[in-house]
Amino acid sequence: MSAPDLTTTLLSCQSPDPTIRQAAEAALSSAEQSNLADFFLALAAELSTEGKDVTVRQLAGLHFKNLLVAKDDALQSEKHDRWKALPVEQRAAIKSTAIGAMRSPVAVARHTAAQACAEIATIELPYKEWPEFLSILMENVTSPSSDDGVKISSLECLGFTCERIAVVSDIPEIAPDITDLMLTTIVDGIRPDRPDAIRLAAAQALRNSLAFTRKNMENENERNMIMKTICEATQSPDARVRAAAYECIVQIAFQYYDKLQSYMQTLFQLTFATIRNDEESVALQAIEFWSTLCEEEMELIELANECAEMGREVPPESVCVGYVKAALEHLCPLLTETLMKQDEDLAVDDDVWNLSMSGASCLTLVAATVLDDVVPVIMPFVQQNIQSENWRNREAATMAFSSILDGPSDESIGTYVNQAVPVLLSALSDSNDLVKDTTAWTIGKICDLHVRAIPADTFPTLVNGLASKLLTESPRVSSQACFGIHNLAAAFKNDEAAEKTGTNLLSQYMPTLLQTLLQVVDREDAVESNLRIGAFEAMSVLIQNSAPDVLNVLMQLLPAINDRLGQSFNMPCLTNEDKEQKEGIQGLLCGLIQVIAIKTTKEAILPFCDSIMTNFLQVLQTKNATCHEEALSATSAIATILEGDFVKYMTALQPFLMAGLRNFEAYQVCTCAVGLVGDISRSIENNIQPFCDEIMSALIEALQNASLHRSVKPPVLSCFGDIALAIGAAYEPYLQLSLMMLLQAAQTRAPDDDEELIDYVNTLREGILEGYTGIVQGLKDGNRAEVLLPYIEAIMGFLELLASDRRNDYDNEVLSKAVGLIGDIASCLGSQIKNHISKPYIFVLLNEGNGCGDQSIVSTSQWAMGVVQQAMA
Template sequence: MSAPNLTATLLACQSSDPAVRTAAEAALTSAEENNLAEFFVALANELASEGKDESVRQLAGLHFKNLLVAKDDALQVEKHDKWKAIPPAMRNAIKSTVLGAIRSPVCVARHTAAQACSEIATIELPYKEWPEFLSVMMENVTSAGGDDGIKISSLECLGFTCERIALTMGTSSDTPEISPEITDLMLTTIVDGIRSDRPDPIRYAAAKALGNSLTFTKKNMDNPTERDMILKTICDATQSGDVGVRAAAYECIVQIAFQYYDKLQSYMQALFQLTFATIRSDEEKVALQALEFWSTLAEEEMELNDLAAELAEAGQSPPPESVCVGYVKAALEHLVPLLTETLTRQDEELDPEDDQWNISMSGATCLQLVSNTVEDAIVPCIMPFVQQHIQSENWRFREAATMAFSSILEGPSDKAIGPYVNQSIPFLLTALSDPNDLVKDTTAWTIGRICDLHVRSIPEDIFPTLVNGLAAKLLTETPRVSSQACFGIHNLAAAFQNDNAAATSGTNALSPYMPHLFQTLLQVVDRNDATESNLCIAAFEAISVLIQNAAPDVKVVLLQLLPAIIERLAQSFNMPAVTNEDKEQREGVQGLLCGLIQVLSVKVTKEELLPYCDAIMTNFLQVLQTKNATCHEEALSASSAIANILEGDFIKYMVAMQPFLISGLRNFEAYQVCTVAVGLVGDISRAIEGSMKPYCDEIMSALVEALQNSSLHRSVKPPVLSCFGDIALAITSEYEPYLQVSLMMLLQAAQTRAPDDDDDLIDYVNLLREGILEAYTGIVQGLKDGNRTDLLLPYVDAILSFLEMLASDRKNDYDNEVLGKAVGLVGDIASSFGVHIKEQIRQPYVMELLKEGRATGDPTIVETCDWASTIVQQILTAF
């Protein structure tokens, strides 16, 4: 693309005319696909051309950067590989041009060039390529008398590079770590920029860059001399006269607390003094970061305490670098008064819909983390403040005392905090009518937290007053307070989950209030201001939990509620949707109503549900015609519940459902929808069994596409594999056309392994193996039911090899779910093939799996082992 054409095309991408904009974007895509190297050259030249329009230069630089950036890991690797495939000479020319643009006299061009350069450096520095990059950056920053704008852009470039390297680390296993020589040069340059004699804009850019660099400067932080220099530089910057520099310096301190907790001991006295002084007296932007240091410290100590407890159970001690020093507990006497003081600095002008973070919010969060870290030790430190100020004449202190009490509820044991909870309820119920809205809001939130965390500490005689008190605030208060009241009712209802007493007596303490609560919460949904403060969602969620935990004596109320909810869903399609916001609101309500129908359907019998099913499914199918992924997820999930209840009668809806089912299975971008659609296929298969056959060609094709799609979220793939087994169980011998392709997919998935040190991948591999075992089990049982186990004989050795690999695979420490399913598959294969696999079944790994299964002590697994062992012994002793 020639320079004039590129200029015009970039400008056209900003056109208000969709047709012009689309054509321009298509032209850029064509240039990228037809000759990527030349396209990079053209964009670099456009960015570096002095005298060009600033916006064009900026657009060129941003497009250059975006050619190298992707959110998806696989696509990111692909983009990097395309860059590396460009001939070195051409790459060098492009790099030289972009690097030169950082010295442009035009600020926008410099800044954009810094972003573009950082993406190239992210690719090349790990391989020790592009040595000119760091030498130019160092020269730009450290040279005496250089242009301040160039120094800032160069430091920005180093900051962007550090940030991008940190984000892309681990994207590809082939990418080497950054060498110490490179990090040394980066740090030297950045620290030079943060010197106290530098102008504030330069110091700010350097401080931001330093924060981004800390992810991969472990070698430097391990060296006491270098660490001292880094910490001194940062601490000096906290005393800058510029608020931005001070805040950025504290951001660095937060990063150090997060990444280098074990290196803090020598600096804690200084950091204690610095942060306390800043929290008390500095501007809020800086004080927030100083508070974040203590929040981060508390989080780190919580994790270290959890690790120590976990290791102690195994008779082990944590390594020296993972020992909790207990800084938070040691500082408690001074830290708690500081935090309670921040709670009194509320922003009374804060818009309830504005999520702007402030010092009192940050203080409350920090107090909560501190409480979770020190547990019972927080109670004697905080309760004097609460008791002194909970009824203060000054609303700030009333609200602060209430918030302090709420913030510590999760940390201490019931024994330590329970008596105070018991005493607090009357005060809190009175405070629900406080003249100050913020006090009412915090009070309702506190009651909700008590209902969630310490419901057993609520006195029985106060329970009616509590329920009625919350219900009274649903319609009469601001959306914010009413939303908190919904939260309280939600948590009260959740406390009755798995209520065995209700199953015996047929009732529970909530039953008398259910009709009124349902009626009032539905009125809340209809409030004109229900979209504010998540009020509508909070009301629907409260209704849902009330339904789920309703005692048997509320059945008649639920049967009255069901047609009312169906009617609301039907009416929702007539809601006016003039703006996109209206449309989103309508679709949000539809998704929530689908969820209510789902929870209602499982509380009634098939006979009670049948009269409503046509109306329910008609509405669900209409919801599925919207373009809202969340709606689709809810409607498909609710359809699963209906299929489970109707069983074979669900067949009448399959012709209409199939197109939406396939669309959901192929919705690879909204992977949650895809996952729910896969689950629905399994539920329908179990419900209609052999009647599933006419729909299987399309479904199996979509499932195979999902497994082959490299960009699909990996969490979807285990349930897809399991779904093969559901379908095979349903259609038995009719599964033959899909046998080969599904077994190939299973054999391929079985090769997936996880390294010892990657807990996330180990968990994923366990899920994958569960899916594989469920698939094999379903296929074996299905073909056995259809008298076609002969179809599986060519694959038996491969299936048994997978079981053998599981038996020998100690390092991935597979969980009991995998082991139980593996043992079950042994029994299924043995019962299906009998003496035909006598030699394979006598192998030691079979007995090893059975032995491990019994050793779990899990009654279900032990029972499966006994069954499988009996069949195996019958085969081994047969003539």
């Protein structure tokens, strides 16, 4: 593509006319495909040619950059490989042209060139290619003859490069000599005698480079130089430079906690002075330093506890020094000062992060770090100010109290909670909105974390106080009241007293609470502050934890909820926002029907099911994945409670069920559909057989789809067992393929050091064992157990792998299912598999099950041992 053509094409890509725009994009794509090297060079030339329209230069540079960047790791790797495949001499010409543009007198061109060159450097620097890159940037920054703009763009380029290298996966570690050059250039740029704009670019580059400077930070002289440079930058007259310097300090606290000791006195003084006196943007970063210290110390304390349990020494570099605890007497009063700097105009704006919010967040982390030690330091401030005449003091005291609730023990803070509840209930009627908001939030946290400390005689006042704020207050305060009711209801989870007596403390309030929350959903302003969602979630938890004596209340609520779902299909959708709101409501209503169905009886719900299922099927015709999740999950609840009577809905449901099973992109929907198949199998049993060809085909497709999220695969494997149990001997046509899938999955292993993958492999193995168990039991029930004999070798091989795999300990669920499968196989095939069940690994698993301490696993192991001994005899 010639230069004039490229100029025209780049401008056409910005055309408001879609026809012109699409044609231009197609032309650029064609140029990329026909000769990538020439296309890169043409874009670099367009970027670097002085006198060109600045918009065209910027578009050329951005397109150049985008040819090398992708959010998806696989596509990113592919783009990098395409660049590496270009001939060396052509790459050299492209790089020379692009990096030359950083000397342009035009600021936009320099900045865009910095971005483009950073992408090339991201690919080449880790492999020690493009050696002249850093020397050119160093010359640009350190040379007295370089224009300030050139220095800035060169430092920006370094910062962009470090930022990109840190997030690109599967590349070698940056060599020390390269980081040395980077640091030398950056430190030169951040010198006190440099102009503020240069120091800012250098400080931002330094922040991004800290991920690669472990070697430099290990060297005391170099570390002192880096810390001195950063601390000097915190004193810059430019607030942006000061903030950027503190961002560097935050990064050092995160990455080099073990190197802080020599500098903590200085950092203590600098951060405290900044928090107290500096501009908000700078003070926020100084607070972030202490928040980061808390997070690091929490991790180190947890590590120390783990080491103590195992009788091991904590590694020297992982010792918690206890900076937060040492600073507590001075840090807490400083943070409470920030709590009183509320921004009155932004008091109800969730999106603005200000000083008081940052202080509260930091105080929460402090409490989680030092636990009970925070109570005597903060509570005098709370008690002195919580009933102050000044609203700022009242709100700050309430916020301080809520901030320290998560950390201290019940014994340490319980007395204060007991005393505070009446005061807080009174404050729900405060004249100031922010005080009411924070008070409702605090009550919600008390209900969540210290519900046992609430005085019994204040329970009615508490419930009625929260309920009274649902309809009359601002959306923000009402949303916090929903949060309080949600947490209060959650405290009644697994309430053994309710099971014995048939009631609990919430029962008498349930009609009023549910009715009021239903009115909240209809508020015109319910979309604000997540009020509608909060109300629905509070209703859901109330229903889930309701006692048996409110079943009648739930059955009166059910038709009202179902009618709302039916009416929702007629809601007008003039905008995308209307559509999202409508679909959100439909999903939430499906969720409510689900929790009611779980609490009710078959006889009670049966008259409503035709109408409910009609509505669910209509929800499944929408194109919203979240709605589909909720509708499929709710259908599972209906299938479970109706048992065999659910079969009447199968013909209508089947197309939507298949669509869900094949929705590989929205994997949560796929997971819900798989779960629904399992529930239907258990409910209608062999009546599912006419639908099984399609269902099994979709399940196999799911396992064979490489792009499907891995979390879906364990439930799919387990689902084989559900279907086999349901249809018995009729499972035989699916046996070979499903066992092959189980065998393939059984080969998955996890590396020793990847805890996330170890957890996944355990979950996968649970699914495999459930699949095998269901298939064995189903074929046994169908008197076709002998068809398993050709596959026994593979199944037993998986059990042997479990017994021998000590690299990642399987959890109790895996052990339980493994010993259960051994018993099922022995019971099913008996002496026909005598040679297999007499192997040592079988007794390794059975003995582990017998000695694990979990009574249900011990019982299963003893049963399996008896069956095995019978088969061997």
